[in-house]
Amino acid sequence: RTENFTLRNITDGANDTLIARSPNVNGGNNPITEGFSISMNNVETFGVNASRSGWNETGDPKPHQYFFATQSVSKVSDYRIVIGENIGFGRSTEREIEVGTGTFLTAPSIDTNFKVFNIYTNEEVDFAYFDLNRDGATIRAQSCDPSGNNAPKDPQQPDSVYQAPPQGVFSSVSSITGQCSDLVYVIEDAREFQDTLTYRFELRTLISNNILTTRNPEFGDTLEVFTTKPFSRNDRFQFRMDPENLPSVDSDSAKNALDEILVIPNPYKVSSIMNRKLQGAAGSKTERFILQAYRFLQP
Structure with a gap:
């Protein structure tokens, strides 16, 4: 029976333990480490x-x-x-x-x-x-x-x-x-x-x-x-995280994207004669909406 697994970073000959003997081998959650998480699905029946x-x-x-x-x-x-x-x-x-x-x-x-x-x-x-x-x-x-x-x-x-x-x-x-x-x-x-x-x-x-x-x-x-077969001590699964496999943001594209953002006063009150009227004790009144816009800044 599989008891646990260990995850190590072996980049450039290193042997850094990221997860030590985790018992989560049957779909359990493992902590996020190095920007990713591991999910194991063990087969326990032969x-x-x-x-x-x-x-x-x-x-x-x-x-x-x-x-x-x-x-x-x-x-x-x-x-x-x-x-x-x-x-x-x-x-x-x-x-x-x-x-x-x-x-x-x-x-x-x-x-x-x-x-x-x-x-x-x-x-x-x-x-x-x-x-x-x-x-x-x-x-x-x-x-x-x-x-x-x-x-x-x-x-x-x-x-x-x-x-x-x-x-x-x-x-x-x-x-x-x-x-x-x-x-x-x-x-x-x-x-x-x-x-x-x-x-x-x-x-x-x-x-x-x-x-x-x-x-x-x-x-x-x-x-x-x-x-x-269940995972055994003989099993080794090795994978590499290459730059082309990692998410990234191009700074020039991010700057150009800012030009597409419309900035308006905050708040900006609008109403329309097409809005339905609400009946109240003081008579009718026009329903109003508040739009709020935020400027998104590049991190």
Whole structure:
């Protein structure tokens, strides 16, 4: 949880503290300093920033949709999955994983056609990988290896028989028997936990009339997932106040503007026969107005 923020002036190497540990990080008012004020709007709930996340590919058919969830320990980070040209572009790490309550399976270390990167730290990260969408799947076998009348049609070859991709290809399939996707588990340090599982990636295949309408990601495809996250101690926002960004008054223009100001006696009483008459005890009288004009002087 974000507790506070500090604002410093670092002009020409200075380190002057203007605001020290202000708790106003959720829209509260902060004091005006150096001629401006700061307003912070913190995001306190974790989730996927859908407007920034997704595949870079825009062709047709599109890659399968993605699913992203916390596996064990959440971490303030963003991620990128890059699909390579060949199997062997990446390699998974052997890891025992709890796939159900009290049920543990070991994901083997195998060559893959993808790598996983932490965008937030700009590092490649380890991952565990269950390759389910192939022959001999040990989890949801019927859905992961559809055959016969249950097999879906390929969107690029609707008349062909479905064939599972080679081992190591990040993939997914869907048929009348259900949905099946490979599972990717990110392995990294998070808070006080070392070498732990943070998040899980899956693919979500779209299907219509038992014909796949999305495809497995291919070479050149990149998936980026950005999360909504609170401000953290790693965040630094730096901005510069340049002369062209500051309000200013041109002295010559100000002098010329004074010539446009009309100066009249003060006060100046006026009345008009068009004014309505007010009835009073002493009879009628004309309503009068007072105009006051002030001369504006250049500061």
